[in-house]
Amino acid sequence: MTERIYYTDATRTEFEAVVERVEPAEGGQGVILDRTAFYPTSGGQPHDTGRLGGAAVLDVVDRDDGAIVHVIDGRLEPGQSVHGRVDWDRRFDHMQQHSGQHVLSAAFDRRLKVRTVSFHLGRVTSTIDLEREVSPAEIQIAEQEANAVVWRNEPVAIRFASPEEAAAMPLRKEPVREGTLRLVAIGDVDLSACGGTHVDRTGTIGLIAVRAWERFKGGTRIEFACGGRALDLCRTLRDQMAAATRLLSVSGAELPEAVERLQQESRELRRAAKGLQEQLAEYEAVRMAASARPVGGLRLVVAAPEGWDVNGLKALAQAIARQPGHGAVLFSRTTPALLVVARAADAALDARQLLNTLVARFGGKGGGRPDLAQGGGLGGTSDELMAAALDAAGASA
Numbered sequence: 001m002t003e004r005i006y007y008t009d010a011t012r013t014e015f016e017a018v019v020e021r022v023e024p025a026e027g028g029q030g031v032i033l034d035r036t037a038f039y040p041t042s043g044g045q046p047h048d049t050g051r052l053g054g055a056a057v058l059d060v061v062d063r064d065d066g067a068i069v070h071v072i073d074g075r076l077e078p079g080q081s082v083h084g085r086v087d088w089d090r091r092f093d094h095m096q097q098h099s100g101q102h103v104l105s106a107a108f109d110r111r112l113k114v115r116t117v118s119f120h121l122g123r124v125t126s127t128i129d130l131e132r133e134v135s136p137a138e139i140q141i142a143e144q145e146a147n148a149v150v151w152r153n154e155p156v157a158i159r160f161a162s163p164e165e166a167a168a169m170p171l172r173k174e175p176v177r178e179g180t181l182r183l184v185a186i187g188d189v190d191l192s193a194c195g196g197t198h199v200d201r202t203g204t205i206g207l208i209a210v211r212a213w214e215r216f217k218g219g220t221r222i223e224f225a226c227g228g229r230a231l232d233l234c235r236t237l238r239d240q241m242a243a244a245t246r247l248l249s250v251s252g253a254e255l256p257e258a259v260e261r262l263q264q265e266s267r268e269l270r271r272a273a274k275g276l277q278e279q280l281a282e283y284e285a286v287r288m289a290a291s292a293r294p295v296g297g298l299r300l301v302v303a304a305p306e307g308w309d310v311n312g313l314k315a316l317a318q319a320i321a322r323q324p325g326h327g328a329v330l331f332s333r334t335t336p337a338l339l340v341v342a343r344a345a346d347a348a349l350d351a352r353q354l355l356n357t358l359v360a361r362f363g364g365k366g367g368g369r370p371d372l373a374q375g376g377g378l379g380g381t382s383d384e385l386m387a388a389a390l391d392a393a394g395a396s397a
């Protein structure tokens with residue numbers, strides 16, 4: 001059993017220890033010390049990093065036999081004394097997030113009677129999963145309550161209890177470990193069994209900000225940021241907001257309205273462009289039909305005209321197909337290409353079959369009827385596509 005210095009002193013970063021055992025480990029050497037300040041990955045909180053002697057600590061594993069295994073990129077010998085140093089920035093970040101999680105979970109529990117079923121502390125984001133769905137208004141209540149606890153600067157105390165003693169206490173959740181329990185008490189706000197590293201007063205958490213939420217497994221997943229990460233979040237939002245408001249030349253408050261106006265304008269422009277393309281298609285179709293090639297018993301236009309979107313291509317192909325005996329195979333100039341096939345009622349061409357032949361060769365997908373079919377996602381250059389369309393039309397005619 002390794003003595004866990006972090007159990008009683010979460011701010012201790014330097015320590016002396018003796019190497020008890022070494023063993024092979026993936027990515028380096030596994031080292032077991034008589035004592036350590038390094039926190040191993042457990043309870044939703046990632047491991048510490050830092051140095052053991054001259055080596056970097058890459059991973060810290062909490063093993064079932066009570067040993068803590070430090071995976072290092074160097075070599076140590078059993079019996080050797082070694083100086084350990086924990087990376088404080090990473091440890092402190094984890095302390096803020098983890099302590100904030102206790103306070104936030106306690107707020108959901110106390111104010112809304114919603115239990116937290118799991119916790120994950122990630123590199124960028126931290127989440128708790130709540131047992132039921134909660135509304136935005138409920139989330140705001142819990143967030144407000146949690147920050148009130150932060151600002152009251154409640155003491156965070158560590159104590160140890162036997163399972164019998166713990167059974168009589170109002171723990172927020174059932175302990176998962178057996179034997180002596182390590183309890184974390186936050187004022188009279190929260191009491192839970194936990195092996196993690198915490199701040200000693202809630203004020204050190206700084207701020208608890210909910211950044212997003214989503215429905216998850218019948219409950220709600222809450223994404224949150226505390227302390228330094230809450231400040232990072234604020235800076236990111238500020239920069240994103242500044243970039244958006246600069247682009248649109250509006251203030252932050254005017255941003256939603258400005259986006260709505262742009263969407264409206266864009267819809268109107270699309271509608272206008274569609275009308276214009278349809279009108280233009282009538283003229284363009286007559287011009288293109290004049291250069292149609294006889295293929296089988298059909299006059300076929302195969303082209304990749306510049307500047308037409310899928311609606312325009314469709315209008316153009318249909319306009320060509322309104323000329324008796326005509327058919328059209330039109331591609332977009334984009335990569336991958338869009339495709340529209342249309343034919344007049346009296347023309348001998350199966351539009352859907354031609355489309356399927358081209359999709360089988362160039363990829364993509366599509367569908368339609370014998371007189372009108374459209375697709376997209378076709379690889380190949382315009383020249384390759386047009387040549388293949390002529391071949392396929394000739395073969396099927």
Ligand SMILES: [Zn+2]
Pocket residue numbers: 098099102184194195196197198
């Ligand atoms: Zn904890």
